[in-house]
Amino acid sequence: MERSRFQQGLDDLRDKLLRMGGLAEQAIDRATEAYRTRDAKFCQMVFTVETAINQAQRDIDELALDLLAMQQPMAIDLRFIMAVVKINIDLERVGDQAVNIAQRVLDLISEPEVELPVDIPRMASSVSAMVQRALESFLDGRAEIAESVLQMDNIVDRMKDEAFVVLVQKMQSDPKLTRAALDVLLISRNLERIADHSTNIAEDVIFWVRGADVRHGGAHYIR
């Protein structure tokens, strides 16, 4: 059957959002790579990707607004567009957080390298997996994958709390390390925020697919 113009519009919206999701993943990966290699060129890549993310955000908003105005979607289509609009915001913030990380890395590499007992690359790979899974759940509208993202959030929260404790200890025992430790602390905070954004994305997918609002720890079905 030929797809209707409206269905075509929904498919375009989905493709655009997935492409934006790909950019957001790239931004996280480059930022992590910058941390791991202490190579400023990866920071520059993050800044470039972030510009593309911002452009994508505007395009998606525009298309979503057009579809709402022209097609007056209902029910699952309406929930889908709502979800896209909200995920769009979260992905843009993911880009911002990646930029924040890249800026901290630039600060870190302006000083001699120090040894800190926090495994940022491991935390980043958990966070990256969350974003990937959240987007995967969006790709096929699979609420069960989205649910698994919600569970992963606790792990990242714990990592951030642990990083806080050890980095504060480090700063107290060796004040020379304060600057680097603060950078790393902020990076762990940025990663934890990205995990929160992927949680939001997963919740939006569940809302789209099931019509259930699972935010703030409840399963509130729209009445």
Added chain:
Amino acid sequence: MGVGIEVRGLNAWYGKNQSLKNIDMTVPANHVTAVIGPSGCGKSTFVRCLNRMHETIPDARAEGLVKVGDVEVYGNGTDPVDVRRKIGMVFQKPNPFPTMSIYDNVAAGLRLNGLGNRKQMGELVERSLKLSALWEEVKDTLHKKSGASLSGGQQQRLCIARALAVEPDVLLMDEPASALDPISTSKIEELIFQLKQHYTVVIVTHNMQQAARVAEFTGFFLMGALIEYDKTEKIFTTPADKRTEDYITGRFG
């Protein structure tokens, strides 16, 4: 004041063709309830059963319980004419009496029912035209202009005034705005919203956005059955039945 409508096990036929199948529905008083569904789904038949208009078609019959307020619409000894007076109806195409003046159009139902003296009649006509938001536009030409001289949107509000003049409890509207331009449509919709203070309104519409805008409850009919009936916001955001979802998202029907 409006009264509630209770429908239990309502069946209707055109000859051997069953057009309504075992409908149960509770329409709350002083609210707007929309009835939606594809052509031929039984939605118009449903509202026509509420005031016993259905049986006016040759070979058509209905059975089941329909209670409007305290009145059993299909009860023994219930006079269909009384029922139709208590339950006003407005149709898709405005149908004023073309040669009668505006005043006489509104007064027609009162005269037919032998209601009121001249003074009371004047008050009722004015009140009805005010309720239907037409008064300001026609008050100076009540006796001079005919019903047919009004615009389509005005004619429809005139028909609403005519229906209201006999002081019904329920107002049934079958696609009341589908022949009107957007400005007239929005006036009618605003009017429907106002009318629910005084009446219970049931509206049949093909326009989903209209149902979403004016109704607090919405029922979805398909092939003579009531598939889903719930608060309007629930029907249009998270319908429970796949068939409802497919219809309102334009995937069939």
